[in-house]
Structure formats: C-alpha cells, structure tokens
Amino acid sequence: MIADMLETLTAMAGLFEGKPVERFSTAITAVEDATLWLIDRKGEADGAADVLAAADAYLRLMGDVIGGWMLAKGALAAKARLDAGEGDPAWLNGKIALYEVYAANILGHVSSRLAAVGQGGALLQRMTPQALGA
Numbered sequence: 001m002i003a004d005m006l007e008t009l010t011a012m013a014g015l016f017e018g019k020p021v022e023r024f025s026t027a028i029t030a031v032e033d034a035t036l037w038l039i040d041r042k043g044e045a046d047g048a049a050d051v052l053a054a055a056d057a058y059l060r061l062m063g064d065v066i067g068g069w070m071l072a073k074g075a076l077a078a079k080a081r082l083d084a085g086e087g088d089p090a091w092l093n094g095k096i097a098l099y100e101v102y103a104a105n106i107l108g109h110v111s112s113r114l115a116a117v118g119q120g121g122a123l124l125q126r127m128t129p130q131a132l133g134a
Contacts, residue, residue: 002032005069012072015079020100023107024072027065030114034058037118049121057116068099068107075099 005028012021038054041047078095081087 001066002028002035005031005065008069008072008076011076015076015096016100020103023103023110024068027068027107027110030061030110031065034061034114034117049125051121053119053121053124054117057113057119061110061113061117064106064110064113068102071095071099071102 005024009021009024009028012024034054035058038051038058041050041054044050075096075098078087078092082089082092
C-alpha cells in the first residue's frame with residue numbers, strides 16, 4: 001500500500017507543488033515510520049504494551065493518510081478529465097481543491113499521530129484491575 005501511495009505522490013508533482021505535495025510526502029513517511037516501529041516493538045519480548053498503546057493512534061494515522069491518498073487520486077482523476085475536456089469543470093476543480101483543503105487541515109497534523117504511536121505503553125502498564133474498577 002505504501003508503494004501505491006508513493007506512485008500517487010509521484011503523479012501529484014504534475015498537478016500540485018509546494019505544501020500539498022510536501023504534506024502527502026510527510027504523511028507517507030509517518031506511515032512508514034509508525035509501521036516499522038510497531039513491527040519492531042511487536043518482535044520484542046517487552047513490546048506488547050507498546051503495541052497495544054499505539055493501536056488507536058496508528059489506526060487514526062492510517063485513516064487520515066489513506067483518506068488523503070484517496071482524495072489525491074480523485075484530484076488526479078479530476079485533472080485528467082479536465083485536460084480531456086470532459087465533465088463539469090466546477091465540480092472537477094472542486095475535487096482538486098478538496099484535496100488541498102484536506103492536505104492543509106488533516107495531513108498537516110500527522111506528526112502528532114506519529115508521536116502518539118511512539119509514546120509507548122508505560123502508562124498502560126501502570127493500569128491495574130483496581131484502577132479500572134474491576
């Protein structure tokens with residue numbers, strides 16, 4: 001999936017420049033880093049709490065980045081239709097603009113999701129059945 005995202009990123013250079021491309025690139029790197037961290041921690045004898053603590057943040061990161069990826073693919077398809085003189089230009093330009101809005105408002109915050117993935121499970125390990133009211 002990451003390889004497919006990188007292909008989309010390469011194609012985006014023909015449509016966008018600057019922040020919309022940079023943010024998607026940063027988002028893909030965050031997914032790579034988070035995935036590798038989880039795989040590494042899963043392989044360690046003391047890594048279970050880290051993996052469990054990271055699960056929610058990892059899924060949110062993936063959702064944010066996959067959402068951006070799908071919108072980027074939609075923007076590229078819209079651009080291709082515009083170039084071919086097909087479809088409603090206002091609607092197609094809206095698809096392109098939607099990606100830019102998403103990149104600015106969602107992909108611009110992937111670093112906080114990545115940080116949450118790597119926070120570790122020390123806090124989780126401090127939770128006892130008594131603390132949870134069991």
